[in-house]
Amino acid sequence: MNLHVYEDVQELSEAAAHLFVEEARKAIDESGRFAVALAGGSTPKRAYEMLAAEHGEPGDLDWSKVYAFFGDERAVPPDDEESNYRMARDALLSRVPIGGVFRMRGELDPAEAAALYEEELAAFFGGPPRFDLVLLGIGEDGHTASLFPHSSALDARGRWVVENPVEKLGTTRITLTAPAINTARKVALLVAGEGKAKALEEILEGDAGPHDYPAKLIRPSYGPDWFVDRKAAGLLSKPE
Ligand code: 6PG
Numbered sequence: 001m002n003l004h005v006y007e008d009v010q011e012l013s014e015a016a017a018h019l020f021v022e023e024a025r026k027a028i029d030e031s032g033r034f035a036v037a038l039a040g041g042s043t044p045k046r047a048y049e050m051l052a053a054e055h056g057e058p059g060d061l062d063w064s065k066v067y068a069f070f071g072d073e074r075a076v077p078p079d080d081e082e083s084n085y086r087m088a089r090d091a092l093l094s095r096v097p098i099g100g101v102f103r104m105r106g107e108l109d110p111a112e113a114a115a116l117y118e119e120e121l122a123a124f125f126g127g128p129p130r131f132d133l134v135l136l137g138i139g140e141d142g143h144t145a146s147l148f149p150h151s152s153a154l155d156a157r158g159r160w161v162v163e164n165p166v167e168k169l170g171t172t173r174i175t176l177t178a179p180a181i182n183t184a185r186k187v188a189l190l191v192a193g194e195g196k197a198k199a200l201e202e203i204l205e206g207d208a209g210p211h212d213y214p215a216k217l218i219r220p221s222y223g224p225d226w227f228v229d230r231k232a233a234g235l236l237s238k239p240e
Contacts, residue, residue: 001224009046016227020051034067037069037070038070038071063099072174075173111163133188140196141199147175188226200226
């Protein structure tokens, strides 16, 4: 497990933006493109804004070879304030000359949107998805992407993207499955704030199962990178 503890969200965001650029340059050098699945929610927004502000100029990063995907989406249209796509578009994607953006179509029936996204992944990757980088967050309940505790998506087999009814939210989300995330070359979870401390402790040090804390399902071959701030790391037995 690669745990990186930062003083605050600003430092965490700088580190996440640096990771993005590093991994993008590496992937573009090695394969001619960089396929990244973006996290939703609020934590990654600052890092996206930094990428646009500090690395948006041609010559710094060849954005034309960057292809943005999403880890999950709410069942809302792209201009809805709840849309993960809208957040990423406004913070980053509309501000850089990006090679392509693959939006989960939250305006469609979630099952239809999930199947369509699987087709787009298969066409892009020529088979199973293998992202160069997946960015994720976690909720206070231990969810990640839209893999919520005790939800049907946790047991999805042979699927890369599924619709996932989330009872406590009274809605259905669209989400990458754990297998689609775990084939990534690198996975980074960005966690900030005291509200996430209990979940982070359970995920990293507790013995509860992945149905209680679905972020435990995120186990890429090398082990994900955790980018956390001190407040979120506050309950860890050895936060360094
Ligand atoms: C979403 C995200 C979700 C998010 C966590 C953390 O659609 O909300 O994909 O998994 O990463 O809920 O959200 P915050 O960053 O807002 O705390």
